[in-house]
Amino acid sequence: MSGFQEFLAARDIWRDPLIASLVAGALCGFLGVYVVLRRTVFVSAALTQLATLGIIAALIFEESLGVEVEHAGVQLAVALAFSVAGALALGMALHGRRLPGEAGVGITYVLAGAFVVLGANRLVHAAHDLNAMVFGNAVAVPRADLVALAVVALLCAVVHGLFAKELVFVSFDAETAGALGFDTKLWNGLLFLTLGFAVPVAARALGALPVFAFLTIPAAAALLLVRRLRSAFVLATVIGLVAAAGGYLVSWFWQIPTGATMVALAGLFVVPGALLRRR
């Protein structure tokens, strides 16, 4: 049996992880346009750390109570809570007057990272999963995670489809939007809320590091290549989708780490734009 035939025969194994990778890659690629243009790249890094911390917190809680470890639904719910709370807090911190917004983002990132390490140190049974959580290993995605990812992606599509003009306006020029009567805190909050929901569900499918990469690289690649914002959203979504799916397939056939392969493949899409340097 050829490698491709073996691959097809194993579709029950790769179907859900591949679908999850496609959805997560496209979702992160789309949202990444806001992340890059608003210069909040490290917000997504902090959110992925917070989501990982949420999973660690859920694991510690489960272990300390002696309940079943690796209950995906509980872990995801706690990760969502951490990420959404972090997204809303960081969204507000970026407009603080006493400290530059980056300071709050950096503090959140390093503290969340430190607590992830400290928390992981306390885990007995689930520590082996941490590498997959952080660096990505989309080999097995539980059906519940896939459903959660699909629901969040649909929610984000509805919000961004309906309120595109408001979200673009407050992101591009919040000062004028505020002067014209837009509630900039509300619209910024809504944007960060979608990020706060998207990051943990995508991180469950791809891993934290790939999510950070997918919130940055596809958008950067698209913005280097196109001249229109609408085209940038479309192209970043497509690049996210192709890099996630392609990375998954390459990692399958070559038996190499999935998350890192996805990130490396996404990185290749930056090359054409960097070479062309179109304005």
Add this chain to the structure above:
Amino acid sequence: MTSLVTLEEAAVGYGHEPLLRGLSLSVPPDDFLAIVGPNGGGKTTLLRTLLGVLPVMGGRRLQPAQLRIGYVPQREHVDAYWPLTVTEVAIMGRYRLVSPGRRPGPRDREAVAAALARVGIADLGPRAFRTLSGGQRQRTLVARALAAEPELLALDEPTSGMDPAAELDTMDVLRALHREGQLAVLMVSHRLEAVANYASRLAFIDKDKHLFRVGSLEAMLSPGALGELYGRPVTVREENGRRFVYPEPGVTA
């Protein structure tokens, strides 16, 4: 005449401590009011308070319920990374008139085309905003403000960083809009000379001197008022029909 915006004994600022208290100011519909003062003196805070972006920290702010405002921020505050065309930037001025969940229609696009034509950049609509010169970007932002069909056009340092020719060009556009457009103009500038030939009223503000004073152009260009603002004797001379501001050298009031 009903005012578009009024502050009554207002305290302005942000955080916990007002920058200035007891400010009273009205902007009637035909006003061309320039707020002048040093950098960091509270001009932008006053402007934002007048527009309702910052709440008053004391006193009252009054405006008609449906006041249409056009706003031009400092050019440097508008991010040039965004891949937007001139038309896409200008149409944002219409967004307040379009309900959430709906997209701008033909009427909005007509208003944007008219606004671009009014500021002399009708042909730049498809151009990328980030490829424009500073003066063209400023005109785009003014067009965006005009696309809102405003009763009050507010501008924050619209000529900041411009060369003298571009500054005169921008101010001429504003004067023409004020005269032809039947709208009030409210602008902030740290350069008195930039507005002394255009505004009908001036407001001087400097939080460090606890100074707030508003009056007609003639009254505010008096040596007494100028000395209060600048802390040294300042004279205004007219040459070829234009006013020039001259601080007296080596003398501090």
